[in-house]
Amino acid sequence: MAEPTRLRATLGGMTDAEWAVRVDLAACYQLVDLHGWSDMSSTHISARVPGTDQFLINPYGVMFGDITASSLLKIDQGGNVLSETTYPFNPAGFVIHSAIHGGRADAHCVLHTHTRAGIAVASQADGLLPLTQKGMILAGFVAYHDYEGLVLEDGEKERLVAHLGDRQILIMRNHGLMTVGDSVAAAFAWMHRTEMACRYQIDAMSGGARLHLPAPEVQRRTQEQGLRILGPNGHARSGFEWPGLLKQLERERGTSYRT
DSSP, X not given: OOOOOOOOOOOTTOXXXXXXXXXXXXXXXXXXXXXXXXOTTOSEEEEEOTTSSOXXXXXTTSOGGGOOGGGOEEEOTTOOBOSOOSOOOOHHHHHHHHHXXXXXXXXXXXXXXXXXXXXXXXXXXXOSOTTSHHHHXXXXXXXXXXXXXXXXXXXXXXXXHHHHTTOSEEEETTTEEEEEESSHHHHHHHHHHHHHHHHHHHHHHHTOSOOOOOOHHHHHHHHHHHHHHSSTTSTTOTTTTHHHHHHHHHHHHOSGGGO
């Protein structure tokens, strides 16, 4: 079996902080693949290079399970590739990620997926319903962006940022899901929660039985509880599971993401 393709970025002068982000981002790509959320190489995850307006993203065409810390491309806000590579970047990925990194100072990681359940919910007129506990506790963190076609035009950047606002989850109608976090760990946690809420909703609706929606006051109370427990000081704050997720990845895939 052939060895996975591994690109080598120019590593000279790299700070320890950038390398740490590269390792986490490569792990995130491999975890997304492990969880079955990848769409070959058609989706994208990015992370800001600490202290800069540059960000790291996948080399377009490399499978998520083969992404390593040194293979990630470094791009600036002008779309200039600052890594030594023979691979391009996904142009839609650049528009989406440059917009969010440029418009949200706290968005250090941006994660976008095209999963079966995520696209199904994104294609429903009412979006994420208050149908399950997971859906209700996330409600205060969710925003929506209407579909405008492939995200290739700079004019859409302003609307992406405006529609996301200060939320952590963006349901991109007819397209997929996006989450943002102040770390790679946080963005992954938000996506895991959102993906599971979407799966629960589609499963419940597919069963054919009459659905039960909690009373409006219960929905409101659960949303308020979600804002507390998932907030920065909540007991379920985003990202605290990250060390355990890395252990899971290393059990299943080894430590190739660190190279």
